[in-house]
Amino acid sequence: MRNQGDDSLAMWSLYSPDTNSSFSNNTISQPNLANGIAIYGGTDISVKNNLISDTDALGSGIAISNQKFLDPFNPLAGTITVDGNTLVRTGAMNPNWNHPMGALRVDSYDSAINATVSITNTTITDSPYSAFEFVSGGGQGYPVRNVTVDGAIVRNTGTVVVQAEAQGAATLRNVTATSVGAAGIYNCPYPSNSGPFALTDGGGNSGWSSTWSDCSTWPTPGQGNPDPDPGRNLAKGRPATATGSQDVYTPGKAVDGDANSYWESANNAFPQSLTVDLGSSYAVRRLVLKLPPLSAWNARTQTITVLGSTDGSSYSTVVGATGYRFDPATGNTVTVALPGSTSLRYLRLTVSANDGWPAGQFSEVEAYLTS
Structure with missing residues (x-):
């Protein structure tokens, strides 16, 4: 699939949940507006063995989301399995929000994510911004919970490996990163009073241990992690x-x-x-x-x-x-x-x-x- 006008592939659980459904073994290039693959709600969904490249504005390679658009909407439930996917040059700067979007995004846009989200065996190469993003894209601070990332190779990510902007928790293990543009982790939940995002090191991780030093600024691709201004308030915006x-x-x-x-x-x-x-x-x-x-x-x-x-x-x-x-x-x-x-x-x-x-x-x- 090339040059689709919106999400190249999407499941949208309006009226009733998509259940036990899968997007597998697809090749997707240059969706013009949104994501390569988007899952909007549903129960026991799988995204497996896909190759996705070159997303443009507003899009990640893969988005796992509770963005509802309309009601009655059925949020994510059960186990969401994301396995064996390769993402190349995916993620973009959202021009509406002036906000960077990661290659693989888990988004509690309109409600908390309480499903089990299992992300395994992922390869992310040349993402212009982050590799994994955990966010509440509607700005309401809903939590992203129950996420595990196990087995990932991240190469040449423009800013960070993990972009955490929601309260909640994730465990990452066996994630190897090389040539990281700015820092390993951006952990700045929004709104700042919504609560912390807990990142658990499950072991086997390498190449992304540093934390972005200033929650008042976005990392710029490739700039490295600047030394903090010695006169700045270290507590501002922190969990x-x-x-x-x-x-x-x-x-x-x-x-x-x-x-x-x-x-x-x-x-x-x-x-x-x-x-x-x-x-x-x-x-x-x-x-x-x-x-x-x-x-x-x-x-x-x-x-x-x-x-x-x-x-x-x-x-x-x-x-x-x-x-x-x-x-x-x-x-x-x-x-x-x-x-x-x-x-x-x-x-x-x-x-x-x-x-x-x-x-x-x-x-x-x-x-x-x-x-």
């Missing part, structure tokens, strides 16, 4: 979790760059903790903690312990419990100096008291390399 949240005041609001939005923990349940994954271990020297800079926020003192971890499981105290005064007269901002020996990836702030409200509260948590 954040908490022991509890009150109503809409979720953890991501503490790292979204907006001092007027905020995280608030569960009330009357001290201690409460907020944890930010910085993506890599850094020699953090200074924290800036903020509350909304509004006069309606009365001055208050929060007792905060700073903890750090390099692996996300074992934490040590960096700065012991200390009372910090937040006062709108001085911008509702406090600065915490960290010891010169500090090295951490996971930053945890544990609040054990707050004399202005019975909860932990931060509108921004900022982490810096500079003192």
Whole structure:
């Protein structure tokens, strides 16, 4: 199949689910608008042993998606098997979104992906952007779950091997990459307060261990991974979790760059903790903690312990419990100096008291390399 006007092959589970269906042993070249093969919903679907090359605008080589277009739609269910496919020069820059699309995309566009998605024995060559993309393309932050990538060869990918932009989880094993354009992993879920994407290293991976350093910018094909600006906020846009949240005041609001939005923990349940994954271990020297800079926020003192971890499981105290005064007269901002020996990836702030409200509260948590 050459030069189709939209998806070259598509299954669309409108009215009832496509079930036990397969696209196998096809050769596809230059679909003019969308994907080489697209699966929109359905149950127990297979995509096997296809050769797909040269997608243009709006398209991946293979898209596994819950984009519904119309109702009644039947989302992905059961096991979605993607096996033995070869993708050459697939993926594109979507001109409507100014957003890069990976060679193989798993997309929770209109609803969470709860099916088991098994991607095996894949070869991806010369993708102009990423090899594997996990995204919620509708911008609503629906999770992508239950994905396994096992056995992949990735050559000359333009930007990254894994482009993770949704909350959720995937396990990758036996994925070998060479000549990666920018970094191994771009892990920046959108919206930033939607929740983290957990990448599990299942073993046997090589050539793509590095993480893109700045969630505020897209990698440019072939540019490499630039050294981070030493003055930048390491926590901005990074995945954040908490022991509890009150109503809409979720953890991501503490790292979204907006001092007027905020995280608030569960009330009357001290201690409460907020944890930010910085993506890599850094020699953090200074924290800036903020509350909304509004006069309606009365001055208050929060007792905060700073903890750090390099692996996300074992934490040590960096700065012991200390009372910090937040006062709108001085911008509702406090600065915490960290010891010169500090090295951490996971930053945890544990609040054990707050004399202005019975909860932990931060509108921004900022982490810096500079003192």
